[in-house]
Amino acid sequence: MFKRVLLKLSGEFLADENGFGISPNTTARLARLLTAAIAGKEIELAIVIGGGNFWRGARNGAGMDAATADYIGMLGTVMNAMALQDAMETAGQPTRVMSAIHMAAVAEPYIRRRAMRHLEKGRVVIFGGGNGAPFFTTDTTSTLRALEIGAEVVLMAKNKVDGVYDSDPRKNPDAKRYDTLTHLDVVEQRLEVMDATAITLCMDKGLPIVVFDLFETGNLERLFAGERVGTLIQTS
Structure with missing residues (x-):
């Protein structure tokens, strides 16, 4: 939790x-x-x-x-x-x-x-x-502030997008959603999660990121309870 x-x-x-x-x-x-x-x-x-x-x-x-x-x-x-x-x-x-x-x-x-x-x-x-x-x-501000205040995770809220995909799901119906990724995956695959400075800082400091649909009913509550929601990006 x-x-x-x-x-x-x-x-x-x-x-x-x-x-x-x-x-x-x-x-x-x-x-x-x-x-x-x-x-x-x-x-x-x-x-x-x-x-x-x-x-x-x-x-x-x-x-x-x-x-x-x-x-x-x-x-x-x-x-x-x-x-x-x-x-x-x-x-x-x-x-x-x-x-x-x-x-x-x-x-x-x-x-x-x-x-x-x-x-x-x-x-x-x-x-x-x-x-x-x-x-x-x-994005970079989010990472900096999270590290400064000792936050355990950065929650990247999206609207009607329930995670990280290999292509834009609004344009490609066959886009694949990732359940988990490493920070390095995001960098190497050039996935549009956050800007390069922010994702590199998260990788260097081991700060996890969750990309999720904010308006999906119950998503925030499940996240706060420690359940898996959206795409988790972590060091390994």
Whole structure:
């Protein structure tokens, strides 16, 4: 059974049906799902959320200074973190937003020991602002934060994709799903699990990853109970 986990969410989990912006109804549904999954359990949940529902540096920032484009994306992740915090607290779950970019009026600064203390007190911690530096994705931030806070696993949430496949299952009906993989398998086969920096760091530190369908009924509860869900990626 897991005790402390880091959940990686894309910004699109908060978006409307077009994948843009923040939908209050969609965000509330997500918050209720997460709150119910940890209710009554000794699970310490940290979250890293992307900002792709607002901005993707490589796509939206064409022609712009690359660092500036990435900083804009980081600000989008803080917006998402604040929206999810509000929805989770409405659902009854104490939550804190911590930002790697200093903005004290809306979020606590990221301080590792303070984040761990929040988790020990039963608060969900949402990390916004990426890792505070450009040229790194929120995949890498997820890995860094998981290692810093001593998380036992990174949970890579997907929507309607129940694991890692050898090709895109939405385009290839014959795609094969993997139950288990090693980090090295992911690198050598160029499987699109997370970016190369993130997967290499997980491999170096022996940090397992689970790729799963967040909205499949009961998946989170089964994961927290130690059951096999989705695709497990580990050292061996």
